Amino acid sequence: MWAAQVEAYSSGTMKNARLGDYTTGDAAASIISALTYYNKRGLAFKGKPVIAPKVTSVDIASDPRTATISDCVDMTGVLVRRATGELLPKTEDDRRPWTAQATTARGGNDWRIARYTIDKTRTC
Structure with a gap:
């Protein structure tokens, strides 16, 4: 999923991101929403966030089968102004890295987020 996000947020378009290969439902909608947010503010990704995903639970009895993934996401040095490439400074209330859960x-045969x-209120 992060590869699709990085592609979209770096280029400013979903054209080559292949979002449907990795996400569905709310996850896909939130990525599209974030892309719109970044584009309206002239922001883009330069580089990739550092992530540390771990599967924390699996439920094979549910239909569809589900799994929960906990992640630690560090965006330090990734978000830039699209026009200049200038890194956005870390603000006082910007906790990095932060926790995420998927x-x-x-x-069928595919797992999708x-x-x-x-949760930017908790660091990891």
Whole structure:
């Protein structure tokens, strides 16, 4: 999923991001919403965030099957102004790295991120 996000946020378009290969539902909608937010403010990604995903639970009895992934996301030095390439400074209330949690759902042979939430109030 992060590869699709980085592609979209770096280029400013979903054209080559292949979002549907990795996400569905709320997760896809939140990525599109974030892209719109960044584009309106003239922001882009330069580089990739550092991530540390870990599967924390799996439910094979549910339909569809689900898994929960906990992640630590560090965006330090990634977000820039698109026109100049200038790094955005870290603000006082900007906690980095932050925690994130993803819920995946299996449909057929594929697992896709269905829900992705970020908690910037907690560091990891």
